Amino acid sequence: MSTYLEAPVETERRPLSIAITVARLALIGVALVVVAGAFAYLGGWLSPNNLTPARFTDAFERVDGVHAGFRRNHAKGVGVSGVFESNGNGARFSKAAVFHPGRVPVVGRFSLSGGQPDVADGADAVRGLGLQFNLPDGEVWRTAMINLPVFPFRTPEAFYQRLVASKPDPNTGKPDPAAVQAFLDRHPEIVQAMNVIKGQPLASGFDNSTFHGLNAFRLVNSTGSSVPVRWVLTPMQPFEAASTASSVQDKNYLFDALIAQIHRQPLRWQLILVIGQPGDPTHDATVAWPAGRERVDVGTLTLDRVDAEDTSAATDINFDPLVLPAGIAPSDDPLLSARSAVYSQSFTRREGEAKQPSPITPADVHRGD
Amino acid sequence: MPAQPRFPAVSRLLHWTMAVMVLIMLCIGVAMVVSLGDYHALVSIHRPLGIAILILVVVRFVNRLINPPPPLPATMSRAERLAATASELAMYGLMLVLPLVGWGMLSAARYPIVLHGSVHLPFILPHNAVLYAVLRKAHTILAYLFFLTFMAHVGAILFHTLIVRDGMLRRMAP
Ligand code: HEM
Ligand code: HEM
Numbered sequence: 001m002s003t004y005l006e007a008p009v010e011t012e013r014r015p016l017s018i019a020i021t022v023a024r025l026a027l028i029g030v031a032l033v034v035v036a037g038a039f040a041y042l043g044g045w046l047s048p049n050n051l052t053p054a055r056f057t058d059a060f061e062r063v064d065g066v067h068a069g070f071r072r073n074h075a076k077g078v079g080v081s082g083v084f085e086s087n088g089n090g091a092r093f094s095k096a097a098v099f100h101p102g103r104v105p106v107v108g109r110f111s112l113s114g115g116q117p118d119v120a121d122g123a124d125a126v127r128g129l130g131l132q133f134n135l136p137d138g139e140v141w142r143t144a145m146i147n148l149p150v151f152p153f154r155t156p157e158a159f160y161q162r163l164v165a166s167k168p169d170p171n172t173g174k175p176d177p178a179a180v181q182a183f184l185d186r187h188p189e190i191v192q193a194m195n196v197i198k199g200q201p202l203a204s205g206f207d208n209s210t211f212h213g214l215n216a217f218r219l220v221n222s223t224g225s226s227v228p229v230r231w232v233l234t235p236m237q238p239f240e241a242a243s244t245a246s247s248v249q250d251k252n253y254l255f256d257a258l259i260a261q262i263h264r265q266p267l268r269w270q271l272i273l274v275i276g277q278p279g280d281p282t283h284d285a286t287v288a289w290p291a292g293r294e295r296v297d298v299g300t301l302t303l304d305r306v307d308a309e310d311t312s313a314a315t316d317i318n319f320d321p322l323v324l325p326a327g328i329a330p331s332d333d334p335l336l337s338a339r340s341a342v343y344s345q346s347f348t349r350r351e352g353e354a355k356q357p358s359p360i361t362p363a364d365v366h367r368g369d
Numbered sequence: 370m371p372a373q374p375r376f377p378a379v380s381r382l383l384h385w386t387m388a389v390m391v392l393i394m395l396c397i398g399v400a401m402v403v404s405l406g407d408y409h410a411l412v413s414i415h416r417p418l419g420i421a422i423l424i425l426v427v428v429r430f431v432n433r434l435i436n437p438p439p440p441l442p443a444t445m446s447r448a449e450r451l452a453a454t455a456s457e458l459a460m461y462g463l464m465l466v467l468p469l470v471g472w473g474m475l476s477a478a479r480y481p482i483v484l485h486g487s488v489h490l491p492f493i494l495p496h497n498a499v500l501y502a503v504l505r506k507a508h509t510i511l512a513y514l515f516f517l518t519f520m521a522h523v524g525a526i527l528f529h530t531l532i533v534r535d536g537m538l539r540r541m542a543p
């Protein structure tokens with residue numbers, strides 16, 4: 001190559017022979033094709049079967065349909081807002097301003113899992129709470145938590161395969177039981193996690209549910225030392241078990257109850273940091289850490305306002321779990337980067353679509369005002 | 370024949386530094402949006418590196434005013450000169466607009482625009498879903514356009530160097 005590049009510059013350039021001209025043109029062509037090929041390879045065009053954020057999002061859409069303007073998962077929800085009052089106990093572990101003693105405004109969103117915004121509330125659906133803490137210096141902390149004690153899937157691939165297996169069969173309208181069973185046989189950790197989940201009593205509503213961050217993170221304090229952490233929001237509303245009676249209930253009974261409760265009085269949760277020990281798995285959200293880990297109560301979350309999605313500030317927020325302030329860092333949990341990537345894809349799709357009115361309307365939300 | 374005039378040293382330094390940066394940015398960009406595992410790490414590099422390009426292109430523009438490029442080789446026709454100037458202009462434009470669109474789209478979506486640790490940029494646009502969606506699409510289209518312009522640029526330089534043999538590469542060689 002260098003002999004070509006260093007070809008002497010001649011005043012009276014001898015014409016190149018046809019053969020050399022063709023060879024050099026071919027060389028240029030090859031160089032450009034190699035560059036374009038490398039670019040195509042990096043962009044995934046040469047690996048159409050890789051699991052990408054777009055294909056993951058497509059899978060949600062295949063299972064639950066496309067509901068323009070809505071989240072591809074946790075589609076049904078309402079916005080909330082309030083304040084987090086930090087007691088300063090977290091500052092020992094993390095330099096993040098959210099753990100200094102003081103108050104930080106919070107915007108959040110309660111949701112039910114699944115991609116259908118108008119699904120009937122039910123005990124089976126996973127309850128979600130997305131939160132954004134607006135730190136004083138413009139930093140932001142976002143977290144999206146659910147009411148399960150462990151996550152059923154260790155890897156994004158396992159979650160994806162489960163989604164694919166759960167797609168209803170067009171003939172029966174139900175997922176193919178053989179496909180689901182075959183999938184579970186390959187993933188004993190899911191069966192184990194499901195047992196843990198079934199062993200936890202289900203609370204009657206959003207207000208008395210415990211919300212788990214599930215993924216591990218690292219807290220970094222002002223001296224630079226770091227500890228593994230998981231966080232939990234424990235309700236200050238008394239626990240009451242969900243009724244087992246399968247009586248026909250209001251389609252929005254969970255959300256309606258939440259709305260009525262917030263209108264009566266602010267709802268409160270304690271934010272608990274569970275500090276991990278060396279050796280506790282940080283890469284596996286399907287297993288709980290051993291009991292007896294230090295649990296630090298770092299403050300109280302108070303939610304005193306609820307808004308329908310049509311008007312809530314939370315609607316156009318992506319509760320990406322890797323939007324973190326300095327002092328909270330990701331762990332090696334493979335779900336984290338995958339969540340960030342897929343949430344971004346879901347967010348980009350829904351923000352580009354015309355917004356439909358939310359099934360829980362502003363009138364529903366303001367009935368109690 | 371007298372050696373081709375070369376670009377001033379500062380211009381050459383800026384050209385090659387930024388060429389490497391832009392290429393890395395294009396590669397990171399297309400790779401991160403198809404990755405689950407590396408998405409976060411890549412996007413965390415993509416933001417500050419893109420902003421660095423934004424700063425450097427301003428420096429480079431000022432430098433070009435102070436240190437104008439040497440005259441183009443006499444071998445170039447009018448049309449070629451026009452094409453060369455247009456593609457250089459396009460690349461300057463893209464080095465400026467692409468990072469601005471990146472910054473703008475994250476502003477419109479109200480993502481904190483973290484460069485490193487607690488260092489983050491202010492928002493340059495209002496919170497607006499449609500604005501985000503449009504800019505996000507524009508970011509992709511402009512990035513691909515940049516890649517095509519880059520290919521044309523390299524193709525033209527190689528053509529001049531290997532076929533026309535007017536020593537064009539030497540003008541910019543480090
Ligand atoms: C690889 C694993 C996961 C994938 C692919 C995934 C996918 C998604 C998607 C696509 C959305 C909608 C995002 C949007 O449009 O804004 C979403 C929302 C949500 N996810 Fe996940 N998720 C995963 C794991 C988890 C885990 C482990 C938790 C709980 C700890 C969780 C809790 C939530 C919550 C609460 C929401 C609703 C947030 C909101 O209101 O905006 N997800 N998820
Ligand atoms: C994405 C990467 C690149 C960008 C953005 C870029 C941009 C530019 C720009 C804007 C100029 C005009 C001169 C100036 O104002 O600095 C230029 C000139 C030049 N570039 Fe690049 N360039 C890139 C990559 C390359 C590569 C890979 C090569 C080598 C094949 C190359 C070779 C040259 C040469 C030889 C000139 C001088 C042209 C002349 O004689 O006027 N560039 N480039």
Ligand code: HEM
Pocket residue numbers: 341344345348391394395396397398399402412415416417418419420422463464467468469471472475482508509512513515
């Ligand atoms: C010269 C500078 C830049 C180049 C060449 C570049 C290139 C790219 C490319 C090729 C993509 C993938 C597009 C796609 O396939 O959809 C991308 C996406 C992206 N870029 Fe840039 N970019 C630049 C600057 C920036 C800046 C300054 C920011 C923010 C501060 C930024 C933020 C992003 C984000 C957030 C995404 C998409 C992530 C997602 O959708 O999940 N970029 N960029």
